[in-house]
Amino acid sequence: MERIEAVAWKVVESLEAAGFEAYLVGGCVRDKLLERNIYDYDITTSALPEEVQALFPHTVPTGIKHGTVSVREEGFQYEVTTFRTDGEYEDGRHPAEVKFVRSLEEDLARRDLTINAMALGRDGTLHDPFGGQFDLFAKRIKAVGDPVKRFEEDALRMLRAIRFAAQLQFEIEEETLQAISEEAFRLQQISRERIRDEWLKMLLSHADTAIQLLWETDTLRHIFSRPTVEPEPWERAAAWTADAPPDIALRFCLVFAALEIDEPRMDKTLQGLKLPSQLKKEIRDLFALQKTEPSPDWPDSTWRQLFYIHGYETIWRRCMMRAVIHEPDKLPFWREQVAQRREQQPIWVLSDLALTGEDLIEHGIAEGPALGHWLKRLAQAVLQDPSHNEKTALLQLVQDWQANS
Numbered sequence: 001m002e003r004i005e006a007v008a009w010k011v012v013e014s015l016e017a018a019g020f021e022a023y024l025v026g027g028c029v030r031d032k033l034l035e036r037n038i039y040d041y042d043i044t045t046s047a048l049p050e051e052v053q054a055l056f057p058h059t060v061p062t063g064i065k066h067g068t069v070s071v072r073e074e075g076f077q078y079e080v081t082t083f084r085t086d087g088e089y090e091d092g093r094h095p096a097e098v099k100f101v102r103s104l105e106e107d108l109a110r111r112d113l114t115i116n117a118m119a120l121g122r123d124g125t126l127h128d129p130f131g132g133q134f135d136l137f138a139k140r141i142k143a144v145g146d147p148v149k150r151f152e153e154d155a156l157r158m159l160r161a162i163r164f165a166a167q168l169q170f171e172i173e174e175e176t177l178q179a180i181s182e183e184a185f186r187l188q189q190i191s192r193e194r195i196r197d198e199w200l201k202m203l204l205s206h207a208d209t210a211i212q213l214l215w216e217t218d219t220l221r222h223i224f225s226r227p228t229v230e231p232e233p234w235e236r237a238a239a240w241t242a243d244a245p246p247d248i249a250l251r252f253c254l255v256f257a258a259l260e261i262d263e264p265r266m267d268k269t270l271q272g273l274k275l276p277s278q279l280k281k282e283i284r285d286l287f288a289l290q291k292t293e294p295s296p297d298w299p300d301s302t303w304r305q306l307f308y309i310h311g312y313e314t315i316w317r318r319c320m321m322r323a324v325i326h327e328p329d330k331l332p333f334w335r336e337q338v339a340q341r342r343e344q345q346p347i348w349v350l351s352d353l354a355l356t357g358e359d360l361i362e363h364g365i366a367e368g369p370a371l372g373h374w375l376k377r378l379a380q381a382v383l384q385d386p387s388h389n390e391k392t393a394l395l396q397l398v399q400d401w402q403a404n405s
Protein backbone atom coordinates (compact mmCIF):
# COMPACT_ATOMS: atom_id res chain seq x y z
CA MET A 1 0.00 0.00 0.00
CA GLU A 2 1.22 3.47 -0.86
CA ARG A 3 2.36 5.55 2.10
CA ILE A 4 -0.24 8.26 1.38
CA GLU A 5 -3.00 5.67 1.72
CA ALA A 6 -1.52 4.08 4.84
CA VAL A 7 -1.45 7.51 6.49
CA ALA A 8 -5.05 8.17 5.36
CA TRP A 9 -6.06 5.02 7.23
CA LYS A 10 -4.18 6.27 10.29
CA VAL A 11 -6.29 9.45 10.21
CA VAL A 12 -9.42 7.30 9.98
CA GLU A 13 -8.18 5.19 12.87
CA SER A 14 -7.56 8.26 15.07
CA LEU A 15 -11.09 9.51 14.41
CA GLU A 16 -12.51 6.10 15.29
CA ALA A 17 -10.40 5.86 18.43
CA ALA A 18 -11.95 9.15 19.54
CA GLY A 19 -15.41 7.61 19.14
CA PHE A 20 -16.36 8.96 15.70
CA GLU A 21 -17.24 7.22 12.47
CA ALA A 22 -14.82 7.80 9.62
CA TYR A 23 -14.40 6.45 6.08
CA LEU A 24 -12.49 7.04 2.89
CA VAL A 25 -14.99 8.49 0.45
CA GLY A 26 -15.61 9.72 -3.09
CA GLY A 27 -12.99 9.78 -5.83
CA CYS A 28 -10.38 7.78 -3.93
CA VAL A 29 -12.79 4.87 -3.39
CA ARG A 30 -13.89 4.99 -7.02
CA ASP A 31 -10.29 5.01 -8.26
CA LYS A 32 -9.25 2.28 -5.83
CA LEU A 33 -11.93 -0.01 -7.24
CA LEU A 34 -10.80 0.91 -10.74
CA GLU A 35 -7.16 0.37 -9.76
CA ARG A 36 -6.31 3.85 -11.00
CA ASN A 37 -3.67 6.11 -9.47
CA ILE A 38 -4.99 8.07 -6.52
CA TYR A 39 -3.68 11.53 -5.67
CA ASP A 40 -6.30 12.78 -3.20
CA TYR A 41 -7.76 10.93 -0.27
CA ASP A 42 -10.94 12.41 1.17
CA ILE A 43 -12.33 11.32 4.49
CA THR A 44 -15.91 11.66 5.68
CA THR A 45 -16.67 11.58 9.39
CA SER A 46 -19.33 12.04 12.03
CA ALA A 47 -16.94 14.36 13.92
CA LEU A 48 -17.76 18.07 13.73
CA PRO A 49 -15.09 20.37 12.27
CA GLU A 50 -14.03 21.66 15.70
CA GLU A 51 -13.74 18.08 16.94
CA VAL A 52 -11.47 17.26 14.01
CA GLN A 53 -9.39 20.34 14.77
CA ALA A 54 -9.08 19.33 18.42
CA LEU A 55 -7.96 15.84 17.51
CA PHE A 56 -5.09 16.54 15.10
CA PRO A 57 -2.10 18.80 15.76
CA HIS A 58 -1.81 20.16 12.21
CA THR A 59 -5.05 21.30 10.61
CA VAL A 60 -6.13 24.01 8.18
CA PRO A 61 -9.73 25.31 8.25
CA THR A 62 -10.12 24.88 4.47
CA GLY A 63 -13.89 25.20 4.35
CA ILE A 64 -14.98 25.10 7.93
CA LYS A 65 -18.49 26.48 7.25
CA HIS A 66 -19.03 23.57 4.92
CA GLY A 67 -17.57 21.07 7.30
CA THR A 68 -14.12 20.64 5.75
CA VAL A 69 -10.88 20.65 7.70
CA SER A 70 -7.58 19.73 6.07
CA VAL A 71 -5.50 17.45 8.24
CA ARG A 72 -1.74 17.35 7.71
CA GLU A 73 -0.04 14.14 8.65
CA GLU A 74 3.47 12.97 7.78
CA GLY A 75 3.74 15.47 4.94
CA PHE A 76 0.42 14.49 3.35
CA GLN A 77 -2.81 16.44 3.44
CA TYR A 78 -6.31 15.03 3.71
CA GLU A 79 -9.67 16.75 3.47
CA VAL A 80 -11.78 15.61 6.37
CA THR A 81 -15.44 16.58 5.97
CA THR A 82 -18.29 16.19 8.42
CA PHE A 83 -21.28 14.14 7.20
CA ARG A 84 -23.50 16.74 5.57
CA THR A 85 -26.19 17.43 3.02
CA ASP A 86 -25.89 20.10 0.35
CA GLY A 87 -28.14 23.09 0.02
CA GLU A 88 -28.33 25.13 -3.18
CA TYR A 89 -24.91 26.22 -4.37
CA GLU A 90 -24.56 29.97 -4.07
CA ASP A 91 -21.80 30.90 -6.48
CA GLY A 92 -21.38 27.40 -7.77
CA ARG A 93 -18.48 26.85 -5.43
CA HIS A 94 -19.90 26.59 -1.96
CA PRO A 95 -23.33 25.57 -0.84
CA ALA A 96 -25.21 28.49 0.68
CA GLU A 97 -26.57 26.33 3.42
CA VAL A 98 -25.06 23.13 4.64
CA LYS A 99 -26.66 20.89 7.16
CA PHE A 100 -24.58 18.49 9.13
CA VAL A 101 -26.27 15.10 9.32
CA ARG A 102 -25.94 12.03 11.45
CA SER A 103 -25.46 9.17 9.06
CA LEU A 104 -23.01 8.19 6.40
CA GLU A 105 -25.87 7.24 4.13
CA GLU A 106 -27.32 10.77 4.19
CA ASP A 107 -23.89 12.12 3.35
CA LEU A 108 -23.50 9.75 0.41
CA ALA A 109 -26.98 10.71 -0.82
CA ARG A 110 -25.89 14.33 -1.42
CA ARG A 111 -23.04 13.35 -3.75
CA ASP A 112 -23.12 13.77 -7.50
CA LEU A 113 -22.70 10.37 -9.16
CA THR A 114 -23.18 6.83 -7.92
CA ILE A 115 -19.54 6.00 -8.68
CA ASN A 116 -18.54 8.91 -6.42
CA ALA A 117 -20.98 8.03 -3.65
CA MET A 118 -19.17 5.12 -2.04
CA ALA A 119 -17.30 4.98 1.25
CA LEU A 120 -14.78 2.47 2.47
CA GLY A 121 -14.36 1.52 6.12
CA ARG A 122 -11.19 0.43 7.85
CA ASP A 123 -12.58 -3.10 8.15
CA GLY A 124 -12.80 -3.25 4.36
CA THR A 125 -16.58 -2.78 4.19
CA LEU A 126 -17.74 -0.91 1.11
CA HIS A 127 -20.70 1.35 1.86
CA ASP A 128 -22.46 1.64 -1.46
CA PRO A 129 -26.17 2.39 -1.03
CA PHE A 130 -26.66 3.64 -4.61
CA GLY A 131 -25.07 0.84 -6.59
CA GLY A 132 -21.86 2.69 -7.44
CA GLN A 133 -19.83 -0.49 -7.73
CA PHE A 134 -22.40 -2.01 -10.05
CA ASP A 135 -22.26 1.12 -12.22
CA LEU A 136 -18.47 1.01 -12.22
CA PHE A 137 -18.52 -2.50 -13.60
CA ALA A 138 -21.30 -1.61 -16.04
CA LYS A 139 -19.22 1.44 -17.05
CA ARG A 140 -22.09 3.75 -16.32
CA ILE A 141 -22.28 7.37 -15.18
CA LYS A 142 -25.45 7.86 -13.21
CA ALA A 143 -26.57 10.62 -10.86
CA VAL A 144 -27.40 9.72 -7.29
CA GLY A 145 -31.19 9.73 -6.97
CA ASP A 146 -32.93 12.44 -9.00
CA PRO A 147 -30.46 13.89 -11.51
CA VAL A 148 -32.35 17.18 -11.87
CA LYS A 149 -32.09 17.75 -8.15
CA ARG A 150 -28.37 16.94 -8.13
CA PHE A 151 -27.74 19.38 -10.98
CA GLU A 152 -29.84 22.07 -9.36
CA GLU A 153 -27.67 21.77 -6.27
CA ASP A 154 -24.54 22.27 -8.34
CA ALA A 155 -24.71 22.72 -12.11
CA LEU A 156 -21.01 21.92 -12.52
CA ARG A 157 -21.93 18.30 -11.87
CA MET A 158 -23.24 18.12 -15.44
CA LEU A 159 -19.77 18.84 -16.76
CA ARG A 160 -18.29 16.45 -14.21
CA ALA A 161 -20.57 13.70 -15.51
CA ILE A 162 -19.38 14.34 -19.07
CA ARG A 163 -15.77 14.60 -17.93
CA PHE A 164 -15.91 11.25 -16.12
CA ALA A 165 -17.58 9.66 -19.16
CA ALA A 166 -14.66 10.93 -21.26
CA GLN A 167 -11.92 10.03 -18.78
CA LEU A 168 -13.23 6.57 -17.97
CA GLN A 169 -14.86 5.87 -21.33
CA PHE A 170 -18.20 5.20 -19.62
CA GLU A 171 -21.72 5.74 -20.94
CA ILE A 172 -23.98 8.30 -19.31
CA GLU A 173 -27.22 6.67 -18.20
CA GLU A 174 -30.26 7.89 -20.11
CA GLU A 175 -32.12 9.81 -17.42
CA THR A 176 -28.92 11.53 -16.32
CA LEU A 177 -28.08 12.48 -19.93
CA GLN A 178 -31.60 13.79 -20.45
CA ALA A 179 -31.32 15.89 -17.29
CA ILE A 180 -28.04 17.39 -18.53
CA SER A 181 -29.73 18.53 -21.75
CA GLU A 182 -32.61 20.02 -19.80
CA GLU A 183 -30.59 21.69 -17.08
CA ALA A 184 -27.61 22.84 -19.18
CA PHE A 185 -28.75 26.47 -18.92
CA ARG A 186 -27.80 26.37 -15.23
CA LEU A 187 -24.15 26.36 -16.21
CA GLN A 188 -24.52 30.12 -16.67
CA GLN A 189 -24.41 30.41 -12.88
CA ILE A 190 -21.13 28.58 -12.61
CA SER A 191 -17.86 30.44 -12.28
CA ARG A 192 -15.61 30.44 -15.34
CA GLU A 193 -12.76 28.97 -13.29
CA ARG A 194 -14.71 25.86 -12.40
CA ILE A 195 -15.88 25.41 -15.98
CA ARG A 196 -12.30 25.90 -17.17
CA ASP A 197 -10.96 23.21 -14.84
CA GLU A 198 -13.46 20.67 -16.11
CA TRP A 199 -12.89 21.62 -19.76
CA LEU A 200 -9.12 21.24 -19.38
CA LYS A 201 -9.59 17.78 -17.88
CA MET A 202 -11.93 16.84 -20.72
CA LEU A 203 -9.56 18.14 -23.33
CA LEU A 204 -6.71 16.08 -21.92
CA SER A 205 -8.73 12.89 -21.71
CA HIS A 206 -10.75 11.34 -24.55
CA ALA A 207 -11.64 14.78 -25.86
CA ASP A 208 -13.68 13.33 -28.71
CA THR A 209 -16.06 11.62 -26.28
CA ALA A 210 -16.33 14.84 -24.29
CA ILE A 211 -16.99 17.01 -27.36
CA GLN A 212 -19.56 14.55 -28.66
CA LEU A 213 -21.43 14.59 -25.33
CA LEU A 214 -21.14 18.35 -24.94
CA TRP A 215 -22.58 18.72 -28.42
CA GLU A 216 -25.38 16.26 -27.81
CA THR A 217 -26.46 17.97 -24.60
CA ASP A 218 -25.92 21.47 -25.97
CA THR A 219 -23.61 22.38 -23.12
CA LEU A 220 -20.82 23.50 -25.46
CA ARG A 221 -22.22 27.00 -25.73
CA HIS A 222 -21.39 27.50 -22.06
CA ILE A 223 -17.73 26.74 -22.66
CA PHE A 224 -17.24 28.57 -25.93
CA SER A 225 -19.84 31.28 -25.29
CA ARG A 226 -21.34 30.92 -28.75
CA PRO A 227 -24.34 29.10 -30.11
CA THR A 228 -23.56 25.62 -31.30
CA VAL A 229 -25.54 25.42 -34.48
CA GLU A 230 -23.94 23.12 -37.01
CA PRO A 231 -22.65 19.69 -36.14
CA GLU A 232 -19.87 19.41 -38.76
CA PRO A 233 -17.29 21.70 -37.16
CA TRP A 234 -17.74 19.88 -33.86
CA GLU A 235 -17.43 16.51 -35.56
CA ARG A 236 -14.15 17.76 -37.01
CA ALA A 237 -13.02 19.02 -33.60
CA ALA A 238 -13.83 15.64 -32.06
CA ALA A 239 -12.01 13.70 -34.78
CA TRP A 240 -8.90 15.90 -34.68
CA THR A 241 -8.55 15.98 -30.92
CA ALA A 242 -8.98 12.19 -30.84
CA ASP A 243 -5.94 11.80 -33.07
CA ALA A 244 -3.82 14.43 -31.31
CA PRO A 245 -1.28 13.76 -28.56
CA PRO A 246 -2.60 15.00 -25.19
CA ASP A 247 -1.15 18.50 -25.27
CA ILE A 248 -3.53 21.23 -24.14
CA ALA A 249 -2.33 24.05 -26.39
CA LEU A 250 -2.36 21.74 -29.41
CA ARG A 251 -5.83 20.41 -28.69
CA PHE A 252 -7.18 23.91 -28.04
CA CYS A 253 -5.88 25.11 -31.39
CA LEU A 254 -7.29 22.07 -33.16
CA VAL A 255 -10.71 22.92 -31.76
CA PHE A 256 -10.31 26.55 -32.88
CA ALA A 257 -9.18 25.42 -36.32
CA ALA A 258 -12.09 22.99 -36.61
CA LEU A 259 -14.55 25.75 -35.71
CA GLU A 260 -12.76 28.19 -38.02
CA ILE A 261 -12.62 30.66 -35.18
CA ASP A 262 -10.87 33.97 -35.93
CA GLU A 263 -8.35 35.71 -33.72
CA PRO A 264 -10.69 38.08 -31.83
CA ARG A 265 -13.03 35.18 -31.07
CA MET A 266 -10.13 33.04 -29.96
CA ASP A 267 -8.93 35.82 -27.68
CA LYS A 268 -12.39 36.24 -26.24
CA THR A 269 -12.64 32.53 -25.51
CA LEU A 270 -9.23 32.42 -23.83
CA GLN A 271 -10.09 35.46 -21.69
CA GLY A 272 -13.51 34.09 -20.89
CA LEU A 273 -12.07 30.82 -19.69
CA LYS A 274 -9.52 32.62 -17.51
CA LEU A 275 -6.69 30.39 -18.61
CA PRO A 276 -3.29 30.72 -16.95
CA SER A 277 -1.16 33.24 -18.84
CA GLN A 278 1.52 30.72 -19.86
CA LEU A 279 -1.09 28.49 -21.48
CA LYS A 280 -2.71 31.48 -23.17
CA LYS A 281 0.67 32.41 -24.60
CA GLU A 282 1.28 28.88 -25.90
CA ILE A 283 -2.12 28.81 -27.56
CA ARG A 284 -1.70 32.27 -29.11
CA ASP A 285 1.79 31.42 -30.40
CA LEU A 286 0.48 28.32 -32.11
CA PHE A 287 -2.65 30.05 -33.38
CA ALA A 288 -0.48 32.76 -34.96
CA LEU A 289 1.32 30.08 -36.97
CA GLN A 290 -1.85 28.66 -38.50
CA LYS A 291 -1.01 30.00 -41.94
CA THR A 292 2.54 28.63 -41.86
CA GLU A 293 2.03 25.14 -43.21
CA PRO A 294 4.98 22.86 -42.35
CA SER A 295 6.42 21.15 -45.36
CA PRO A 296 8.76 18.17 -45.58
CA ASP A 297 10.55 20.20 -48.28
CA TRP A 298 11.47 23.10 -46.02
CA PRO A 299 15.18 23.85 -46.43
CA ASP A 300 17.32 23.41 -43.31
CA SER A 301 17.67 27.17 -42.91
CA THR A 302 13.85 27.57 -42.74
CA TRP A 303 13.72 25.10 -39.87
CA ARG A 304 16.51 26.96 -38.11
CA GLN A 305 14.81 30.34 -38.57
CA LEU A 306 11.44 29.10 -37.38
CA PHE A 307 12.90 27.35 -34.34
CA TYR A 308 14.80 30.53 -33.51
CA ILE A 309 11.79 32.83 -33.88
CA HIS A 310 9.00 30.68 -32.47
CA GLY A 311 10.80 28.18 -30.22
CA TYR A 312 10.88 24.42 -30.41
CA GLU A 313 7.56 23.72 -28.65
CA THR A 314 5.47 25.86 -30.97
CA ILE A 315 7.03 24.45 -34.12
CA TRP A 316 6.58 20.90 -32.85
CA ARG A 317 2.96 21.64 -32.05
CA ARG A 318 2.46 23.16 -35.49
CA CYS A 319 3.84 20.01 -37.12
CA MET A 320 1.58 17.84 -34.96
CA MET A 321 -1.32 20.03 -36.00
CA ARG A 322 -0.52 19.52 -39.66
CA ALA A 323 -0.20 15.78 -39.21
CA VAL A 324 -3.44 15.44 -37.25
CA ILE A 325 -5.46 17.50 -39.73
CA HIS A 326 -4.09 16.07 -42.95
CA GLU A 327 -2.33 12.77 -42.33
CA PRO A 328 -2.56 11.35 -38.79
CA ASP A 329 -0.53 8.29 -39.74
CA LYS A 330 2.40 10.61 -40.51
CA LEU A 331 2.76 11.75 -36.91
CA PRO A 332 5.85 9.54 -36.36
CA PHE A 333 7.40 11.00 -39.52
CA TRP A 334 6.99 14.55 -38.17
CA ARG A 335 8.22 13.54 -34.74
CA GLU A 336 11.37 12.23 -36.36
CA GLN A 337 11.79 15.34 -38.55
CA VAL A 338 11.42 17.73 -35.65
CA ALA A 339 13.69 15.70 -33.35
CA GLN A 340 16.39 15.59 -36.00
CA ARG A 341 16.20 19.35 -36.71
CA ARG A 342 16.20 20.09 -33.02
CA GLU A 343 19.51 18.24 -32.65
CA GLN A 344 20.99 20.30 -35.44
CA GLN A 345 19.76 23.70 -34.25
CA PRO A 346 22.87 25.87 -33.73
CA ILE A 347 21.30 28.64 -31.61
CA TRP A 348 17.97 29.14 -29.86
CA VAL A 349 18.66 32.59 -28.37
CA LEU A 350 21.30 35.30 -28.84
CA SER A 351 23.28 34.07 -25.87
CA ASP A 352 23.89 30.75 -27.67
CA LEU A 353 26.27 32.58 -30.04
CA ALA A 354 29.89 31.53 -29.64
CA LEU A 355 30.72 35.13 -28.85
CA THR A 356 29.35 37.73 -26.46
CA GLY A 357 28.89 41.48 -26.48
CA GLU A 358 31.97 41.69 -24.26
CA ASP A 359 34.03 39.85 -26.86
CA LEU A 360 32.99 42.46 -29.40
CA ILE A 361 33.93 45.33 -27.06
CA GLU A 362 37.31 43.69 -26.48
CA HIS A 363 37.78 43.77 -30.22
CA GLY A 364 37.11 47.45 -30.45
CA ILE A 365 33.36 47.58 -31.21
CA ALA A 366 31.89 50.57 -29.40
CA GLU A 367 29.42 49.89 -26.60
CA GLY A 368 25.81 50.92 -27.20
CA PRO A 369 22.90 49.96 -29.44
CA ALA A 370 25.28 49.00 -32.28
CA LEU A 371 26.39 45.98 -30.23
CA GLY A 372 22.91 44.54 -30.24
CA HIS A 373 22.67 45.19 -33.94
CA TRP A 374 25.88 43.22 -34.63
CA LEU A 375 24.81 40.33 -32.42
CA LYS A 376 21.47 40.05 -34.21
CA ARG A 377 23.21 40.12 -37.58
CA LEU A 378 25.58 37.39 -36.39
CA ALA A 379 22.64 35.29 -35.25
CA GLN A 380 21.14 35.59 -38.75
CA ALA A 381 24.46 34.55 -40.29
CA VAL A 382 24.63 31.50 -38.03
CA LEU A 383 21.04 30.54 -38.84
CA GLN A 384 21.97 30.68 -42.53
CA ASP A 385 25.19 28.76 -42.03
CA PRO A 386 25.77 27.12 -38.63
CA SER A 387 29.48 26.62 -39.35
CA HIS A 388 29.91 30.35 -38.60
CA ASN A 389 29.18 29.76 -34.92
CA GLU A 390 32.77 29.84 -33.78
CA LYS A 391 34.41 32.79 -32.09
CA THR A 392 37.10 33.74 -34.57
CA ALA A 393 34.77 33.21 -37.53
CA LEU A 394 32.17 35.49 -35.95
CA LEU A 395 34.74 38.19 -35.17
CA GLN A 396 35.98 37.96 -38.72
CA LEU A 397 32.43 38.45 -40.00
CA VAL A 398 31.96 41.61 -37.94
CA GLN A 399 35.30 42.97 -39.10
CA ASP A 400 34.35 42.29 -42.75
CA TRP A 401 30.99 43.98 -42.29
CA GLN A 402 32.64 46.99 -40.66
CA ALA A 403 35.18 47.23 -43.44
CA ASN A 404 32.39 47.22 -46.03
CA SER A 405 30.13 49.67 -44.29
Ligand SMILES: Nc1ccn([C@@H]2O[C@H](COP(=O)(O)OP(=O)(O)OP(=O)(O)O)[C@@H](O)[C@H]2O)c(=O)n1
Binds near residue numbers: 025028042113156157
Ligand atom coordinates in the same frame (compact mmCIF):
# COMPACT_ATOMS: atom_id res chain seq x y z
N1 LIG B 1 -19.71 19.09 -7.60
C1 LIG B 1 -19.38 18.06 -6.81
C2 LIG B 1 -18.02 17.83 -6.53
C3 LIG B 1 -17.71 16.77 -5.70
N2 LIG B 1 -18.67 15.99 -5.18
C4 LIG B 1 -18.32 14.86 -4.25
O1 LIG B 1 -17.08 15.14 -3.63
C5 LIG B 1 -16.12 14.12 -3.96
C6 LIG B 1 -14.72 14.72 -4.11
O2 LIG B 1 -14.73 15.67 -5.13
P1 LIG B 1 -13.45 16.05 -5.99
O3 LIG B 1 -12.24 15.84 -5.17
O4 LIG B 1 -13.72 17.38 -6.59
O5 LIG B 1 -13.50 15.05 -7.23
P2 LIG B 1 -13.19 13.50 -7.32
O6 LIG B 1 -14.48 12.76 -7.45
O7 LIG B 1 -12.28 13.09 -6.23
O8 LIG B 1 -12.51 13.34 -8.74
P3 LIG B 1 -11.34 14.18 -9.42
O9 LIG B 1 -10.27 14.29 -8.40
O10 LIG B 1 -11.00 13.40 -10.62
O11 LIG B 1 -11.97 15.50 -9.77
C7 LIG B 1 -16.66 13.48 -5.22
O12 LIG B 1 -16.18 12.17 -5.39
C8 LIG B 1 -18.16 13.52 -4.95
O13 LIG B 1 -18.53 12.52 -4.03
C9 LIG B 1 -19.99 16.22 -5.47
O14 LIG B 1 -20.87 15.49 -5.02
N3 LIG B 1 -20.34 17.27 -6.28
